[in-house]
Amino acid sequence: MPFPQIRPRRMRRTEVLRSLVRETHLAPDDLVWPLFAVPGQRVRNAVKSMPGVFQLSVDELVAEAQEGYEAGVRSVILFGIPERKDAQGTEAYAEDGIIPRAIRALKEQVPGMVVMTDVCMCEYTDHGHCGILKAPKAGGPGQDLQVDNDATLPLLAKEALAHAKAGADIVAPSDMMDGRVAAIRTLLDGHGYQDVPILSYAAKFAGAFYGPFRDAAESAPQPGPGIPKDRKGYQMDPANWREALREVELDLEEGADMVMVKPAVPYLDILRLIRDRVDVPTAAYHVSGEYAMIKAAAERGWIDEDRVVLETLLCCRRAGADLVLTYYAKHAAQLLSGKKR
Template sequence: MLSRPRRNRQSSAIRALVRERELTPGHLVQPIFLLPDPHARLPVVSLPGTFRLGIEEVVQEVAGCLALGIRSFIMFPAVPEQHKDKTGSYATSPDNFYLHAATRLKTEFPEICLISDVALDPYSTDGHDGLVLNGRIDNDQTLPLIGAMAVAQARAGFDVIGPSEMMDGRVASIRRALDAEGFTDTAIMSYTAKYASAFYGPFRDALDSAPRQLEGVPTDKKTYQMDPANRREALREAALDAAEGADYLMVKPAINYLDIIRELHDAHTLPIAAYHVSGECAMLLAAAERGWLDYRRAASEALLSIRRAGASVIISYFAKDFAGWYHE
């Protein structure tokens, strides 16, 4: 037999020589759920091992991640109900604990990459990513609100702005707003292909950000998030975001949409990010807790599959654990 692929699998050294994709902690982004109480540490019951943290706990978490080689973080605010209103005005308030936390983190750890979240749902009494007017999510009236939010976040110290609300024209609107205020070096990681997925449950538990029951208003996000059946639509969204000035294109979720990650990787020269979402991680954790899967092997394989599909940036709740295994 002239050709034997197994010859290149005979030892760990040989396998390392021919490995097509490498996954390192430098590719990973650790999510952070932020609470206003500075010393809070509350578990997310539906996502074991993940916590909602106050800023003092976040500082310790970031220091621990840096020691493992994780240098990038994406932060989400769990906003108390008394700060929520129709237009999400607390998002730009000088008293916003989320903005103060960003400034603190960038002061103490200037070397990190800190990524924001831009959407109304953490701040809105309606629980939708866009502004609800007359029973519908109003795309164009949302744009100035998220533009102002992005500027406030850039001013607080965020390195990368993450618009997740899936409004049409959002990237161009945010880019104009940032540039007008002098934040020309602040990047945009657009949630380009964010699907109306069943796998966001633990995330919404952590932030209490699910859509509210309102008369005449959808209780899901299908009118602005993408249909899981669609592939070509993701290419259209990516082309629009790239033309509007996005610096990264994101696919969310990741595992169920590896084909979309590959499509965007092949079609664009921009870095592709993938969000390994809460439900995808919780599903694997539940199987591991029952002894059906080996957590370390399964989590590592899941992350590697996302990298192999073409993602340069992987946001995952497994980031810190993987980094620990990597250094072993």
Template structure:
């Protein structure tokens, strides 16, 4: 029998494939996560994340300018302080490393990029958890919200346009929105890490922020008490609905590649933009396989980010953002 339906007609040439492509990548849909470390004189390589650095204030300015030149949509800043304590005091200190970095990047490229800051305590606490602890050593949800509100105001005053609430505390969006509005920062937007899973793929990130998680044997060494169980799909949709109801301007699914089903679910019903984070472990696996010659590095990067976009992400946080933008341009 001779087939009358021939889908291959639309795959015959590069021009035809380009014409009928359902999903496209653009630099403006990419966001670069960047680490800024206090107390270093020059950028410091992160062993588990080839090509990624812990930056100084000077080098983060240069990186922000490079990101703007590449046409990226934004830059997400993470701070790595010299000193930590149980309540993460450096997080809302106007002279803390993250707030200083936000001011520097906003001055350098704030007209060309959306300057974003991670709003979580894990980088700043001496126990490595995303919140303050109660007497039993568990994360105290409501006490942590008070710290998040203080962080939010400090970050907004430092020039951050979009606050990335990544701590997975119940009620964090509503609390931060109220604090921002009460302090005159009604124009500062909230990115809620709504469906953030307790993933095995965060390992390299913990080196990047010099995480203290697990350093104290008396304190739990994982975040499964507040990050989501990777077994649960419906829970991701529920978390996203709650955050949207509380006032989130954008919601996030993290990690991206191993939770594309959740990403598609959230994107199908969300009333606000949906983003996804291609996390450190996802990037590290590509780099490790490419280094051994097992995969085509560029093709794997492009395909991985394209898959995240195809599943429904309007924008993607990726450590490959500047490089990928160069290929797209």
């Protein structure tokens, strides 16, 4: 039989040819860098479960963001650890809170950086849940406290407004309360912030990949009488894909400008389903557990860290992510720009 005339390997022969026909590209400005802000000055607390990640005082955070910007990272997302926590998470919406202070400093000192902010209550409540807790109705199922969806909505909206007033470019609700996008959009618009976009954590799954983040953000659910031990009551069941599409649809109806899938790699199928159905920018969050696994394997010499990082982020882009949130943002940007060898 004659040898096949179709030879796909022809276009793989050299790097120049491979680059010529490459379908998906990864660039530094595709990446969003999560940073953790804490009170104080010259604070740089290492997160043990996330080598290379730190809790940073505002001055250190600005310096870190400047390094990222020089490497090509053009966007950060901020998480805050407040001076104090309480049951209502009041520091979350304080206009002089840790995140508004960080926003103002970044906008002044790194003016070209897009500043996104996480909008949630878990870092600010003493119980560690993403909303206000209430007692179950008498005669109802279960005895545990429950997150009060509707009572939480105005507090999330106030948090987003505080961030917008400080100069945030984008607010990103991650709480998974029903109706929070509409509540935030209404309050922002009512105060003249119609131009502040909302990036919704629309399909956020109650998975097992968040542990290191909760060390960094000090946001794990706290043990106590009646306090739910996990967030399965409001984050999504990992088994469900149709529900993810419904969550995205609802958030877009409420006014979301962008939507996110979290975690990233274990849910690339969900990301592709969403990308194929919506025409708004779509993000994937390469979360702390994914980061920590790469770090751990690399430290043992089991993988080539740089290659695995770039391949992982590229695959998020290939699956449909316009933006990838990743703790590797500066590292990857340096690799892509040739500034890290």
